[in-house]
Amino acid sequence: MTKRTAAKYKIDRRMGENIWGRPKSPLNKREYGPGQHGQRRKGKLSDFGTQLRAKQKLKGYYGDLTEKQFRKIYADADRSRGDTGEALIGFLERRLDAVVYRAKLVPTVFAARQFVNHGHVTVNGKRVNIASYRVSEGDVIAVREKSRQMAAITEALALTERDVPDYLEVDTQKLTVKFVRTPGLSDVPYPVVMEPNLVVEYYAKN
Missing domain, CATH: 3.10.290.10 (RNA-binding S4 domain)
Known part of the structure; x- marks a missing residue:
């Protein structure tokens, strides 16, 4: 179990999206982020911020995997043949x-x-x-x-x-x-838009 399982409802609010499509998501009541600064106006994200957000959303969707776990899966996808983003989704779904x-x-x-x-x-x-x-x-x-x-x-x-x-x-x-x-991105019924291509860009630069 991840250490942050108890705070899983905060993930939706941190991402600003109901990433699991749950009726009980706190976003259905409060569309701002968690914490005392959650209601501050959000500025435009940089390219890095957009890529980081895409990674956090995909990582959070699968039970808030640790960075070590997620990076290992990405490394496996990067070594595989074909599109790395599609391979990443396939490995996560497996x-x-x-x-x-x-x-x-x-x-x-x-x-x-x-x-x-x-x-x-x-x-x-x-x-x-x-x-x-x-x-x-x-x-x-x-x-x-x-x-x-x-x-x-x-x-x-x-x-x-x-x-x-x-x-x-x-x-x-x-x-x-x-x-x-093994599914590709278009096969997986995500309730929100996932962007594994941005995750690939994030790891390529970091």
């Missing part, structure tokens, strides 16, 4: 906690990390409790038998605020998820 969240087995990405860490998930029949575990195309993720009666799962599956993307095949009866293919 995280086990991201797959659990996308499949609507849990209500939030923070809950997904906890769900995995507590050992409720298997990958291809083997128990995996590492949220950052990187799944591969064709992998089958399942909720362990003893965990299938959890009320949180039923509540999450009933949520109407987000849909399961087509790069996952979900069996809501068996509570299994097949990771069909």
